[in-house]
Amino acid sequence: MEEKQEVAVVVINMRKLAHIFIFVFSLATFGQSKKTDSISTYKKRVLETAEVDFLMSYYTQDGNNAAVSGGIGTEELTDITPTFVIAIPLNSDDVLTVDAGISAYSSASSSNINPFDSSNPASPYSDSSGASASDVWVNGNFSYAHSSDDRNNIVEGHISVASEYDYFSIGFGGSYTHLFNEKNTELTIKANVFLDTWNPQYPIELRPDFSNTNIIGSGIYDPFKYEAFTDESRNSYSISFIFSQILSKNFQASVFIDLVQQNGLLSTPHQRVYFQDQPDFFIDDFHLADDVERLPDTRFKMPIGARFNYFLNERLTIRTYYRYYYDDWGVNSHTASIELPFKISEKFTVYPLYRYYTQTAADYFAPYNAHLSTETFYTSDYDLSEFNSNQYGFGFSYTDIFASAHIWKLGLKSIDFRYGYYDRSNGLYAHIASVGFKFLLD
Template sequence: MKNYLLYSLIALVSLASFAQEETEYKKRVLESTEVNLLSSYYTQDGENAAVTGGRGTEELSDIAPSINVAIPLNDDDILAIDATVSAYTSASSSNINPFDGNQAADPFVASSGASEKDTWFGLTASYSHSSDDRNTIISANVSFANEYDYTSFGFGGSLTKLFNQKNTEIQLKANIYLDQWNPQYPIEFREGFNLNEYNYEGEINFSPNYSNFESLNRNSYSLGLSVSQILSKSIQTSFIADFVVQDGLLSTPHQRVYFGDIEDSMIENFMLGNDVERLPNSRTKLAIGNRSSFYINQNFVVRSYYRYYTDNWGIDSHTFKVELPIKFGLNYTLYPSYRYYTQTQTDYFGEFNTISSTDEFYTSDYDLASYNANQYGLGFKYYDPLNSFKIGGFGLKSIQIEYNYYERTTQNFNANISSLGFTFIAD
């Protein structure tokens, strides 16, 4: 009897200790290392290239592989590293120097010179820490990006708070980007360009207003706020606001502008620019939006997105997007989507050969013009929560394939975007 009582007492003490350990236990923010591999292929075509003053080929192809690695440092901290390489071939940028190819210079024909191809590289590292109760998340990030005419350094952070049994989430984030141009001016504006080496027609003094930019810095400061709320078992919504201030060289140095009050100068089939794009050295942007999810049943979800954007350059825009994920069992999801976008033009936009040489600011970049756009998408995702397929100590969590077709209804411009992604989890 005494032994029985002793064993019972030991069992009770053990249970109490186990219960205490269970109370103090906290789930890791990230159980194991995750690796995301993504590759995208982008092509576009159009006839309003900004490099040639809003008139010319916009053919471009780009392939961009990227890798993202999220590493749990302990129960509370995560380190994430994101690296992307983007290699593109651009008929538009090739005409920065249209005279270095093997055919007659023409805005609608790509030059085969050195500016036809380039590579962009970006690297971002971020660190996040979650509190013991998982109601506070603090994060910080640093980034670097570089291509042939542009270098960018960035840093920032965010603070996330969860309330109301994690049904409410508020996030405040801030980022700063300090960028530097290495301008690749159109060939006719460069020192050493000699008009007399070519058979030309028109005005000899084709660029009376031209001068190189003195300051080559571009700085961006952004502040964002988001509030997410679970309204019911079937509805979740979030409100988003972003405010951005930019200063410095906001013009793109290799984009030509043509004046309507100056005689044209031609070499072969190419018109020499009268100046490059000139835009104000400051800009403020404000965007507010809503993202909501409506769970119809276990197989159907409706996701909606709306954003209103405005800036002090005169652009106002509206974005609408709807996505309909359809689940087939536990492992498969098909998600068609549609996006509509419309914007007004900037105060400084003018079409090819219509701008006045007396204006202070001007651009013929159709990204800053008035237009409407549609995007149609279809994606497929395979998800395996058990990670049954293994590769070298990593289990395959998901495969994602997506295709989008984009068109501007008010301009002759279209694009195709394809992407393939894999997510692996360390055993």
């Protein structure tokens, strides 16, 4: 799932981070308190009218390395995510944006948190009918952006809230953008904080009230290393620097460095681990856990990357992207992608796309039943294994800057559709399709 959604992040301590937020929001306050002079009275608005975006994505995957069952079993999952984004101009300089969405999924692998609540024999290769087989993730984000009179400085602040059956998250952050060199050069700094709280869902056989007389094995089932996590919080602090430059009328480039520090419960409590030096116990065909995933309570990540866009002619553009990623768990990765937007007409564009990804395994990864009980940290989550992947796809877009087509009071400005097929070297494959509609409010 690291492929489905990637994010950027440089680590600083809380005191420095607080100073950045004070600086950012003091700029916003100063900008709002300025008196409107004769020049700003006639300046062009940052956003002429309210914009409404409706986005929808459909994602489905399958494979046989489910982390819930210790690195084996079905990874079948389906997810539908509708999202609304509304940008509202408050005046000539300020824009309020509201972003709200839900993600409704069904997952055969997560249903096996409790694989024994079905009338069928328990197996990691089939789903159960438990409550964890499906869930809804809800998210809301509110941001406020202020632009200076000359449009060379933009200050933004935001707050977000997200909730799912096993965690709750609140986040806040801000950014500052400065344009100079006749707006040919742009420098942005972003900072974010996410404060998460888990509601751990442990494998059913590790819970105190578990009782089953159908256990098969030599001796007595006793997961001696297991104990519940005492710290159920996870905090993430990030800062990002982005530098963009127009090099010529046809060539644009940007580079970024993003760093993040995470602390707290970074393990996933419902993901099983099995030890090769301990006896095996089963109910039906399902292997009972020796313990759950245990990972360090700190993690530092650092992606560094660049984008290069070249306008070959009025029809064809070449968009390229590269990212190198490092973290202190031993994962190093490279990502490269290319898109080739081709304008069929003034309103229609098609573009093929390709993305390649490769990573090393985390220091704490081992496959199913390969860990030793003497280890301190362990996981059999194949997202932390060594693999490479390819994603092939295409996109199609329609753009009408005049928004001549209408639905009620909404003028249709653009439609964008994308499809991608994802194939990973360890057997996981996925399809993702997304569509977005942008409307202008009359």
